[in-house]
Amino acid sequence: MADMKKILVIDDDIDITEAIKAILTGNGFDAYTATNSRDGIDAVDKVKPDLVLCDMMMEQVDAGTKVAHEIRKKDKKLPIYLLSSIGAATAQNVELDKLGFNGVFQKPVSPDYMVKTIKKALHMG
Numbered sequence: 780m781a782d783m784k785k786i787l788v789i790d791d792d793i794d795i796t797e798a799i800k801a802i803l804t805g806n807g808f809d810a811y812t813a814t815n816s817r818d819g820i821d822a823v824d825k826v827k828p829d830l831v832l833c834d835m836m837m838e839q840v841d842a843g844t845k846v847a848h849e850i851r852k853k854d855k856k857l858p859i860y861l862l863s864s865i866g867a868a869t870a871q872n873v874e875l876d877k878l879g880f881n882g883v884f885q886k887p888v889s890p891d892y893m894v895k896t897i898k899k900a901l902h903m904g
Contacts, residue, residue: 784901786808786810808897833846851879882896
């Protein structure tokens with residue numbers, strides 16, 4: 780379907796990317812995955828996603844921040860959400876928008892909350 784919203788999931792944990800992809804696909808999204816920051820940045824150009832979910836800690840502790848900054852250079856408006864096992868603490872101690880993120884999802888991600896938040900971010904109701 781041409782009108783399906785594209786979501787790119789960037790995380791070095793294949794179990795996480797596959798689980799999130801299954802949740803998104805099951806909720807009517809077109810989901811793509813990348814397992815490292817370089818592939819994630821390249822996928823933004825190839826896939827042209829409507830929203831990105833990006834892990835903070837991949838090859839390096841702050842790899843997610845670097846990905847967000849690279850994406851922001853190309854697209855200031857693309858919603859980018861942080862995936863983090865320390866999400867709540869990060870959100871309280873860091874200004875996410877200054878890191879390039881629109882919000883944060885705590886791992887393990889609540890499927891209902893994630894889908895609801897993504898739909899809201901994409902103005903889908």
